Amino acid sequence: MRVLVAEDDTTARLIIEAAVTSLGHECIVATNGEEAWRLFETADVEVVISDRMMPGMDGIELCRLVRTASKDTYTYFIFLTIFDERPDVISGMEAGADDYLIKPLDPGELKLRLHVASRVTALHRQLFRQAAELEQLNHRLFEQSRTDSLTGLGSRLKLNEDLDAIYTQAERYGRNYCAIMCDVDHFKAYNDSEGHPAGDKVLQVVARTMLNLCRASDQIYRYGGEEFLILLPEQDIKAGLVAARRFRQGVEEMAIPHDGNPGSGIVTISAGVAFFSGPENKSIEAWLKEADAALYRAKQAGRNRVEAHEPPSAMPEPPSQPSLAGIGTS
Secondary structure (H helix, E strand, C coil), rough: CCCEEEEECHHHHHHHHHHHHCCCCCEECCCCCCHHHHHHHHHCEEEEEEECCCCCCCCCHHHHHHCCCCCCCCCCEEECCCCCCHHHHHHHHHHHHCCCEECCCCEEEHHHHHHHHHHHHHHHHHHHHHHHHHHHHHHHHHHHHCCCCCCEEEEHHHHHHHHHHHHHHHHCCCCCCCCCCEEEECCHHHHHHHHHHHHHHHHHHHHHHHHHHHCCCCEEEECCCCCEEEEEEECCCHHHHHHHHHHHHHHCCCCEECCCCCCCEEEEEEEEEEEEECCCCHHHHHHHHHHHHHHHHHCCCCCEEECCCCCCCCCCCCCCCCCHHHHHCC
């Protein structure tokens, strides 16, 4: 162990240092309380042996500082003093000391105290290590619960938390948002023909494609099954339509074969866009229902297209351009 000795008397300090090192421990020494505190702050000390009466900062004040220090290990504190009356012992313990030794130093008593200190500090190190591991585990569980295990996108739990924050920001700061609800076209048919493992792979590819097309501030979630939701902060309906068409085109250009999609023969998505300008106009639930209703209209209109809840007259749905594979229409 590393032992810090605080003793203003030179002879007593040399005796303690020799006794500590003879027991196989590392010893660093300080001639007063202020020096001991500076050494304690910079060194990894397991045990402090301090004289109680010292000029300037005495042992009681040093002990209290040691106990308030924010370190991830426990420091065993021993008073070395000529005071052995019960009130003196109690006041030392109340300051945070673990034990005390009476001057002149008895090497046998020191050996006993350091043996106890070794057990106590080892136990505290184990407890601190276990607490750190538990904190890391809790952090991983926190992140896992907010991440969809298949796609790596935000989960419904993460979505619910973020929607609460969006509501607050819209109410307090007047922030605007667009929601894009996306759905893989004829996904059930793909699962039926290719199998669920292949369907899971398609969802992963679609999720990764859309994630790569998001801005840094956009938030994307797996809404459920083959549905995805993208939330765009500070975007109006026109910008939302532009983003949704970018996502639609990006998935189409992957040209993943899909015999169950009669419109194009490849995997495509449909999307619905809705605008949210604050809780005074509509609730979060109503906003998502508008995006879902727009998605439904996109599917009813032929799939592989984008519809808005309130489409701006200046931005009609443009005709779909041929994909890189030369197939697919809106």
